Amino acid sequence: DAGVTQSPTHLIKTRGQQVTLRCSPKSGHDTVSWYQQALGQGPQFIFQYYEEEERQRGNFPDRFSGHQFPNYSSELNVNALLLGDSALYLCASSLGPRAAEAFFGQGTRLTVV
Amino acid sequence: TQLLEQSPQFLSIQEGENLTVYCNSSSVFSSLQWYRQEPGEGPVLLVTVVTGGEVKKLKRLTFQFGDARKDSSLHITAAQPGDTGLYLCAGAADYGQNFVFGPGTRLSVLP
Numbered sequence: 610d611a612g613v614t615q616s617p618t619h620l621i622k623t624r625g626q627q628v629t630l631r632c633s634p635k636s637g638h639d640t641v642s643w644y645q646q647a648l649g650q651g652p653q654f655i656f657q658y659y660e661e662e663e664r665q666r667g668n669f670p671d672r673f674s675g676h677q678f679p680n681y682s683s684e685l686n687v688n689a690l691l692l693g694d695s696a697l698y699l700c701a702s703s704l705g706p707r708a709a710e711a712f713f714g715q716g717t718r719l720t721v722v
Numbered sequence: 723t724q725l726l727e728q729s730p731q732f733l734s735i736q737e738g739e740n741l742t743v744y745c746n747s748s749s750v751f752s753s754l755q756w757y758r759q760e761p762g763e764g765p766v767l768l769v770t771v772v773t774g775g776e777v778k779k780l781k782r783l784t785f786q787f788g789d790a791r792k793d794s795s796l797h798i799t800a801a802q803p804g805d806t807g808l809y810l811c812a813g814a815a816d817y818g819q820n821f822v823f824g825p826g827t828r829l830s831v832l833p
Contacts, residue, residue, distance in 0.1 A: 613764070642820065651726075651810055651823035652765070665820050699764050701821075709753040709772055709814070711821065713764035 611636055613702050613714035621720045622690050630685045630717045634702030641683040642711060643675060644699040652699055658683050659706040687719075695721045725749070726811055726824035734830040738800055743827040745811035746793045752816050754794050756785055759808040759826070768796075801831045 614633045622628050634641050640659045644652035654667035658677035677683045681702075687694055697718050701711035727746045735741055745754070753772045757765035769778050771787035771794065778785045782805075784797040798805055808828050812821040 615764075644823075651812075651825045654820040654822070657820060667820065697762075710755055710767055710770040712767055713757070715764045716762075718762065 613638075613700055613712055615698075615700050615714035615717050617717060618715065619718045619720075621722060624690055624692060624721055626690050627686065627688045628690060628719060630687075630698050630700075630719070631682065632685070632700030632702075632714060633682045634700075635712050638702035638704050638712075639681050640703045640706050640708065641677060641681065642701045642703070643683070643685045644701065645669070646697040646699055646716070648696070655685070657706060664706055690721045692721050695719060726813055726822055728809075728811060728824035728827050730827060731825070732828050732830075734832065735801055737802055737831055737833050739831075740797070740799050741801055741829070742795055742797045743809055743829070744793065744795050745813075745824055747813065748792065749813075749815060750791050751813035752791070752819075754787055754791070754811060754813045755821065756794070756796055757810040757812065759810060765810055798829075801829075803831045803833050805829060806831050 616631045642657040643655040646652040656666040657664045661677045672688045674686045697716040699716045700714045703711040729744050755770045756768045759765040769785045774789045774791045776787045782799045808826045810826045812823045
């Protein structure tokens with residue numbers, strides 16, 4: 610039973626560029642949430658996707674956008690990268706948007722230089 | 723805005739000692755989760771508590787949810803070096819709401 614998988618594991622981008630991160634949810638899960646974890650901090654909620662729609666959104670600018678595909682996988686896109694976007698980006702999957710718990714992938718470490 | 727606080731922020735102990743870490747909020751949560759995270763990895767779910775006063779045990783780890791569902795504690799008995807990591811608590815105000823994470827307690831167990 611595959612858990613949550615994310616790709617790539619590491620990424621280096623230049624300021625102003627755009628990046629796409631990918632996530633495949635745990636088998637049987639249909640809801641994907643994205644989090645940003647800066648060094649030394651807890652994860653911060655970016656948004657949640659269910660039924661291919663953004664259902665909830667945290668306090669992140671419009672430069673952060675996403676998509677969910679019919680197979681429940683998801684992408685996180687960040688435009689006009691800033692140095693402050695450097696972080697570990699985590700994807701979590703759950704069974705439905707009202708699930709009491711979520712399971713995380715290993716994350717994508719994004720470094721903006 | 724819901725906030726979760728965790729204490730202590732850092733904890734360094736010797737193998738075999740007991741410890742308790744705390745997760746506190748002024749908000750009520752419908753559920754609360756504890757995760758353990760190692761450097762460069764994603765958080766791994768340890769337990770979910772949903773009922774006020776609930777106590778759950780996972781081997782040497784004991785989790786308690788406060789009666790008012792505003793706080794939680796994690797107690798580790800006879801800590802081992804393998805327990806080293808960042809312990810995160812996360813809560814949801816209601817089912818369907820996003821999880822709010824605390825800043826974490828970084829535990830180091832020295833052999």
